[in-house]
Structures are given as C-alpha cells and as structure tokens.
Amino acid sequence: MKTRITELFGIQHPIIQGGMHYVGFAELTAAVSNAGGLGFITGLTQRTPELLAKEIARCLDMTDKPFGVNLTFLPTFSAPPYLEYIAAIKESGVRIIETAGRSPEEYMPVIKAAGIKVIHKCTSVRHALKAENIGCDAVSVDGFECGGHPGEDDIPNMILLPRAAEELKIPFVASGGMADGRGLVAALALGAEGINMGTRFVATKEAPVHENVKRAIVEATELDTRLVMRPLRNTERVLRNAGVEKLIEIEREKGATLKIGDIYEQVAGVYPKVMVNGEMDAGAWSCGMVAGLIRDIPSARELIDRIMAEAEELIRGRLGAMTDRA
Numbered sequence: 620m621k622t623r624i625t626e627l628f629g630i631q632h633p634i635i636q637g638g639m640h641y642v643g644f645a646e647l648t649a650a651v652s653n654a655g656g657l658g659f660i661t662g663l664t665q666r667t668p669e670l671l672a673k674e675i676a677r678c679l680d681m682t683d684k685p686f687g688v689n690l691t692f693l694p695t696f697s698a699p700p701y702l703e704y705i706a707a708i709k710e711s712g713v714r715i716i717e718t719a720g721r722s723p724e725e726y727m728p729v730i731k732a733a734g735i736k737v738i739h740k741c742t743s744v745r746h747a748l749k750a751e752n753i754g755c756d757a758v759s760v761d762g763f764e765c766g767g768h769p770g771e772d773d774i775p776n777m778i779l780l781p782r783a784a785e786e787l788k789i790p791f792v793a794s795g796g797m798a799d800g801r802g803l804v805a806a807l808a809l810g811a812e813g814i815n816m817g818t819r820f821v822a823t824k825e826a827p828v829h830e831n832v833k834r835a836i837v838e839a840t841e842l843d844t845r846l847v848m849r850p851l852r853n854t855e856r857v858l859r860n861a862g863v864e865k866l867i868e869i870e871r872e873k874g875a876t877l878k879i880g881d882i883y884e885q886v887a888g889v890y891p892k893v894m895v896n897g898e899m900d901a902g903a904w905s906c907g908m909v910a911g912l913i914r915d916i917p918s919a920r921e922l923i924d925r926i927m928a929e930a931e932e933l934i935r936g937r938l939g940a941m942t943d944r945a
C-alpha cells in the first residue's frame with residue numbers, strides 16, 4: 620500500500636508504533652520496522668542522552684530499516700535536557716522524530732537543521748495546524764479513544780480525523796483505537812494516510828514487557844479504561860486497577876484543589892513496577908479502549924501482515940462488492 624506516509628518515511632506499510640514509556644525499547648522498535656512498519660524508541664525512557672545513544676545503537680544492530688525516536692514534552696517532575704537528547708539522535712544517524720505533548724516549536728530549528736523529519740502527535744485540529752505551520756512533516760492525530768494523553772477536548776476519531784482532513788495539507792495518521800484492518804481502512808476512508816498504534820503493540824511477542832501486562836490487555840474489555848488527572852489538565856487514559864481506583868478516590872476527595880503531589884504514589888515511578896515487575900495494581904499506566912479489540916499476542920510481523928491482509932480483503936472484497944452491486 621502506497622500513501623504519503625509510506626513515501627515520506629520510506630516504509631512498506633502505513634503502520635506506526637508510537638512512543639511508549641518502558642515499552643518502546645530497541646526490541647519492539649526493530650521488530651516493527653523489520654516487519655515493514657515504522658518503530659519508535661521512546662527517548663525519555665532512557666534516563667540520559669548517553670543511554671539513548673546506546674539504545675539507538677542496539678536498534679541499529681537489529682534492523683537496517685527506518686526507525687525513529689519519540690520525544691515527549693509532558694509535565695514531569697524534572698525537565699529533561701531535550702537539546703542533548705536531540706543531539707544524541709542526530710549523532711546516531713536517526714532521521715525521524717515523533718514529538719508529543721507540548722508543541723516542539725522551540726526545537727524545530729535544531730531538528731530541521733539536522734535533516735530530521737518530524738511527526739507530531741496531537742489531539743486537536745488546532746494543534747495539528749500549528750504543527751503544520753511550524754514545519755512538521757506529518758502529524759499523528761490522537762482521538763479521545765487513545766491510550767495515554769487524549770488532551771482535554773474529548774473528540775473521538777470518527778469526528779477528529781475528517782476534521783483534520785478538511786484542514787491539513789501535510790499527511791496525517793490516525794492514532795487511538797487502531798488494532799486491525801478494519802481500523803486501517805476506516806482511517807483511510809476518513810482521510811488519514813496510515814495508522815499509529817500503542818496499546819495493540821504492547822500485546823505483541825517482541826514488546827519487552829512483563830507477560831502480566833500483555834495478559835491484562837488481552838483480558839481487558841473496552842469498558843476497562845479510566846481517565847485520570849483531568850483536574851490537573853493532564854488527562855491520561857489508563858487501565859483500571861487497584862492503584863487507579865485509589866487515585867480516582869483521591870481526585871474525588873480533593874476536587875478542584877488536587878495537586879500532583881496528592882497522587883504522587885499512584886503516578887510516579889509506576890512504569891517500571893508494571894512493565895518490568897508485572898505489578899498490575901501499582902497505579903496509572905496508559906492503555907487505550909482498543910484493549911476491547913485485542914485478543915492475542917502475535918509477533919509484530921504477524922500483526923502487521925494480518926492488518927494489511929485484512930485491509931486489502933476489506934477494500935477489494937466487502938467494500939468493492941458493495942460498489943459493484945450498486
């Protein structure tokens with residue numbers, strides 16, 4: 620399948636693996652890229668730019684296909700040295716960055732001077748337009764369904780994607796709620812040129828996370844995610860668990876006076892506990908509603924091949940037959 624996204628990034632299939640804290644290590648990134656998609660190493664999971672350079676080197680040993688690095692600009696307890704991370708990416712030879720969270724505007728001159736392509740992940744048409752205006756090459760449009768940070772507008776992809784298509788000149792991929800060929804075909808119909816997936820890629824063989832995490836996603840239904848941190852305007856969609864129930868209880872008690880310190884235990888340092896140790900009740904970790912569509916743990920290649928085969932069958936078969944009859 621050829622789209623503006625496959626052309627832009629030099630990839631075979633229009634399927635991207637978004638950055639994921641404590642999931643986006645070299646193993647998954649390389650597996651996705653080797654399968655013809657576009658994998659992303661999660662920059663900030665590496666505690667220093669030097670460690671990121673090492674992770675990129677590991678990935679380069681595992682694939683000769685294009686891959687990128689995610690740089691997330693979110694409120695954290697201490698601001699990371701972003702310019703040094705960008706320098707590490709540049710020096711390693713990686714030429715694709717996925718930005719997310721805040722606008723990457725202040726870093727664009729440095730990134731562009733290094734010849735790096737930028738796909739910015741955002742949750743609204745206005746932020747997508749801003750990304751286009753500051754020179755991003757593409758955007759990932761993240762609907763309300765998505766795992767992670769859906770923003771504060773709560774617009775699902777069925778509306779957000781066609782709205783983005785109406786306004787944007789640069790190509791975009793649909794992010795949030797994507798797991799199979801049906802999602803890909805729907806996204807293409809709504810104007811996207813590919814898909815970005817998070818949760819679906821966590822439940823793959825190569826995702827280097829505890830088996831409990833993969834099992835929890837397979838067992839979860841579309842009813843099992845919760846929105847947390849809305850009072851802080853840092854809303855996150857997470858999988859419900861005992862830690863998250865506690866967090867929601869604190870949010871209810873504190874109301875508008877909630878401070879990040881009140882929920883420190885439920886949100887800080889949770890990822891290693893969940894992803895490495897498999898402590899499923901530790902607190903807030905991102906997971907999308909799409910968990911309701913995830914029922915197995917295939918390899919990245921099996922997953923991507925299946926999505927592409929399903930998409931082709933849908934387009935040529937079911938949809939084609941409908942128009943033929945007409």
Ligand SMILES: Cc1cc2nc3c(=O)[nH]c(=O)nc-3n(C[C@H](O)[C@H](O)[C@H](O)COP(=O)(O)O)c2cc1C
Pocket residue numbers: 636637638639640642661689690691718719720740761764765766767768794795796797815816817818819821904905906907908909
């Ligand atoms: C476990 C997990 C961790 C994530 N961490 C990050 C992150 O660090 N930075 C980021 O930009 N997006 C992060 N995301 C969001 C994904 O990159 C992607 O945009 C999102 O999962 C898409 O929605 P989906 O889960 O419905 O596919 C994370 C998602 C998950 C499931």
